Amino acid sequence: MAGRAAVPEVIWARPERTGRGPRPAYTRADIATAAVKVADEGGLDAVSMRHVAAELGCGTMSLYNYVPRKEDLYELMVDAVGGEHELWEPSGDWRADMRRVAQQTRVLMHRHPWMTRLMSPVYGFSPNALRYLEHCLACLDPLDARYGMKMQLVGMLNGCVTSYVATELAAAERTRSLPWSAEEESAVRVAYLGGVLAGGAYPRMAAAFTETSGPIDLDGAFESMLERMLDAFAQRG
Template identity: 80%
Template sequence: MAGRAAVPEVIWARPERTGRGPKPAFTRADIAAAAVRLADAQGLDGVSMRHVAAELGCGTMSLYNYVPRKEDLYELMVDAVGGEHELWEPSGDWRADMRRVAYQTRAAMHRHPWLPRLMSPVYGFSPNALRYLEHCMACMDPFDAPYGTKLELLGMLNGCVTTYVSTELSTTERARSLPWSEEQENAVRIAYLGSQVASGAYPRLAAAFMEDAGPIDMEAVFDRMLDRVLDGFEPRSEGSGNQ
């Protein structure tokens, strides 16, 4: 016999706990905090309803009275981390404020390396996410553009930061798994790359590497990325066309 079709719902529209019985033993904040602790310690793959229940000291089935689906648990986790954002009084310099937002987002992702995997518009309208969005829109009040453009800017900025941090984290994670030092690994790869470039088969790459042979400053690259995203939204003067 076919099961009843699932009905879509939003976790925030549900009461804290369904069913009858005594006063709930846990809040959503308790559950989210337990899941975040697990993810920080073991990675996102270490988060399951069973493991969160064990962390809280309750039965797995009883946890479903609070959180009906694992996707809801993920949404609670993203919202909990969203609450870590500092919401300051806008400075009046929208570019400076949006850079500050980007740096906060990057820092949160480094504190919680599993977070980039859960970044999704689906989780973008939780209580803390809405407060964050309203704050960002207030920071952009001096930016003379339609609200839709401001939301597009924020989405693009967050997307770039998420991609950037994902690369940073994957590089760090890989280095930790190596049976030798990161310096040894880099030395071998640089030597191989040098031999290939010196072959003459890649003249443009050779020119690029000769132009800037020093170590990559990841902070400076991050700054330039932010500038280029924000530059793309700066109002153009009349007659500038699409240049």
């Protein structure tokens, strides 16, 4: 007879200890800290039950007593990084507060580059994620909109920041792998593109290139993206 299908489970619904028997050697916080350290040093692909167990100094099978699945380990990691968010008293200016949220999230993702690969609504209801969401909604109290709209704003904000940082990280990683400097490659590519556009086949692109030539201000582009997104919700609110 075929075995019963796996039953979905939420790691946070599992008691960390039953109250019977000896005290566990490790807490979830210990495990999350070890896993985050492995990911920070070696990337997300370095995270495995074996590597995290080695970081803790325990056997791999022992770790499964605390964390049944690798997906649960990922959830602990996302929650641990979420705990690094600074939660302040809302200022009353919802745009300024959400701008501050986005800037802080960008910093956290650069601190933990693997986070862009794990951002998912699936991990959105851990203890620190709930505190973060409640904080964002408190910051949005002055916005005259339904909670559904406010949740959309938070989701879009996180999605925009995640995509932006992922692009930044990918560009930085590619630059590190080049045998020449980023400035040298940029000069060659700009010269090539300028030559192509000078032929007249792409007049609109040529006009755009003329307006935007020069190095990209990543911080300025990030702020501009935030302002345009917040403008849309201000108008709809």
